[in-house]
Amino acid sequence: MDQDLLAFIHRVERAETIETLFDCVKDIRRIFGVNHAIYHSIQWHGETFALATYSAEWHEYYGGEQLYLIDPVVINAFKRFHPYNWKSLDWDTRKGRKLLQDAITMGVGNQGLSFPIRGPNGELALFSVSHNADDETWQKFIEDHRADLMLIGYFFHKAARRLVISRDLGDPVALSPREMETLTLLALGLNRATIAQNLQISEHTLRGYIESSRIKLSANNTTHAVSSAMARGLISL
Structure with missing residues (x-):
């Protein structure tokens, strides 16, 4: 060199x-x-x-x-x-x-x-x-x-x-497989109704996964949670 x-x-x-x-x-x-x-x-x-x-x-x-x-x-x-x-x-x-x-x-x-x-x-x-x-x-x-x-x-x-x-x-974050699936589909631009249908769950249950992910990632909103998960390597496209 x-x-x-x-x-x-x-x-x-x-x-x-x-x-x-x-x-x-x-x-x-x-x-x-x-x-x-x-x-x-x-x-x-x-x-x-x-x-x-x-x-x-x-x-x-x-x-x-x-x-x-x-x-x-x-x-x-x-x-x-x-x-x-x-x-x-x-x-x-x-x-x-x-x-x-x-x-x-x-x-x-x-x-x-x-x-x-x-x-x-x-x-x-x-x-x-x-x-x-x-x-x-x-x-x-x-x-x-x-x-x-x-x-x-x-x-x-x-x-x-x-x-x-x-x-x-900050501290390491562990998301459940379902939380990672949810954030990945959000990152791909799917709306909540479509995601719930794809995962075969209710929109109410979906909101629970999104909210728990947001809290774990200390995110201000859903967009922030998705970007933080991507930055940490927890999800990828």
């Missing part, structure tokens, strides 16, 4: 503050010659912890419009285990096309590469880099740097878990 890269990984691994870890995220741009880099946990306890080099304008727009709910980059983190090129994702919806065009306009870049990361307790995070480049140049970049970036993503998550995520997670 290149000595400069090894030294950078050691910096990430030894980071003692979020500020130091953020400095490392910013240095990704210089080391790999990309426009931006971002590490973020996905909907951790209903919120997102992120370290990103994007502009304040993009942060405000993306968060204010809750674009993570329809962003193919984020959605695919729940479905995939291997790195993915943003060009391989499905942007062929009105909202998806607008999101992609707005990202390009606000300087995120027309290309991107993301690395889904699953931690030892099932937590989910995503490490990404983005840039402005033609397809051929970007494909060469992926071939040259994918392995190094995957390794760096792992060490970013390890440091973030030590500094933030483990503290936020």
Whole structure:
């Protein structure tokens, strides 16, 4: 391994503050010659912890419009285990096309590469880099740097878990098989009547499973319970 890269990984691994870890995220741009880099946990306890080099304008727009709910980059983190090129994702919806065009306009870049990361307790995070480049140049970049970036993503998550995520997670939670089935079907977008029919239970019983799951997960509402269960690795799509 290149000595400069090894030294950078050691910096990430030894980071003692979020500020130091953020400095490392910013240095990704210089080391790999990309426009931006971002590490973020996905909907951790209903919120997102992120370290990103994007502009304040993009942060405000993306968060204010809750674009993570329809962003193919984020959605695919729940479905995939291997790195993915943003060009391989499905942007062929009105909202998806607008999101992609707005990202390009606000300087995120027309290309991107993301690395889904699953931690030892099932937590989910995503490490990404983005840039402005033609397809051929970007494909060469992926071939040259994918392995190094995957390794760096792992060490970013390890440091973030030590500094933030483990503290936020709290005590372990155990859901019953029926509670996990219920939250999984809710995460897939089914309504309560359909879920009750699929599980062959009454809607009253279903409400009981939802409420008990919410209490166990210390969630404010059903949506919060679903996102928390996904973040903890208790359910998956």
